[in-house]
Amino acid sequence: MSFSSFQVQIDSLKAIFTAQTPDKFRRTQLFIYEIFRANQLLVVPETNWQLAFTTAADNYVVATVPRNSFGNNYSCITSLDSFSRPLYIDGNYNTTVLPGVVASCLPIDGIRLSTLECFFDSKCILNLTSIASRRTTTIWIAKPLNASVPSIYPSNTLIGNLVDSLFVEDWGIVSNYSSYFASCAPYSCLYHYIDHNTILYIITTVLGLYGGLVVILHFIVWRGWRMYRKIMGWIQIAIRSTSTQVVPFQPTIHIE
Numbered sequence: 001m002s003f004s005s006f007q008v009q010i011d012s013l014k015a016i017f018t019a020q021t022p023d024k025f026r027r028t029q030l031f032i033y034e035i036f037r038a039n040q041l042l043v044v045p046e047t048n049w050q051l052a053f054t055t056a057a058d059n060y061v062v063a064t065v066p067r068n069s070f071g072n073n074y075s076c077i078t079s080l081d082s083f084s085r086p087l088y089i090d091g092n093y094n095t096t097v098l099p100g101v102v103a104s105c106l107p108i109d110g111i112r113l114s115t116l117e118c119f120f121d122s123k124c125i126l127n128l129t130s131i132a133s134r135r136t137t138t139i140w141i142a143k144p145l146n147a148s149v150p151s152i153y154p155s156n157t158l159i160g161n162l163v164d165s166l167f168v169e170d171w172g173i174v175s176n177y178s179s180y181f182a183s184c185a186p187y188s189c190l191y192h193y194i195d196h197n198t199i200l201y202i203i204t205t206v207l208g209l210y211g212g213l214v215v216i217l218h219f220i221v222w223r224g225w226r227m228y229r230k231i232m233g234w235i236q237i238a239i240r241s242t243s244t245q246v247v248p249f250q251p252t253i254h255i256e
Helices: 003-039 107-113 122-132 158-164 177-184 201-244
Strands: 047-052 064-067 084-088 100-104
Touching: 003 047, 003 158, 003 177, 100 107
Parallel strands: none
Antiparallel strands: 047 064, 084 100
16 A cells, blocks of 8 residues: 555544544433433532432422522423523622632533633632532632643633643644555555456467468478388388298108
């Protein structure tokens, strides 16, 4: 395989891999999300449903009640995947103290619609930790992200887009044609091809056969003729020798 063909195949495999890998992850994520959405499962923060406890008069029934999100007349049950708003540190909805952090009916929606802007500010991280933790003191606080580190993703990129791209900056797929050739070089090659006989090929083949037959017949006929003459000569010599032999006369005497 030539280097150009090798590189074309590598580029094709890279394009397929970089396209299919995030798609598989997104399908798994969408499957989990649809389970929560279709079955209306109660999440831990109770942002979509909230538990309601009745009194003894109602036999202490525990029910789930749709939540009107964040004091509005909006119900997460009717439009689960379309509601979102900025997240505030307290009940004052007029002041946004957590830039880039979004609240939604499902926590996964809020995370996907949020950005990493807050995570570049240590004060914002501390405020976010105070909301997420129910403890009076914070045990661990994450360090802020370093804005000087080069990245293809700006700080206002949605976390959902980062997740869909698997947080990959560069796939870093490197090919080595020399190693490939050293490992896969064949020791021998066998190939077949179909070729049609041309007029020139037919003429040369016929002439070759004719010349070969002439040589062979000349050799056979000449050798055969010489052998025939030798045999006939031997026969004639033998006949002449037999005819010239003299038989001695022996008289016969009769005694009475």
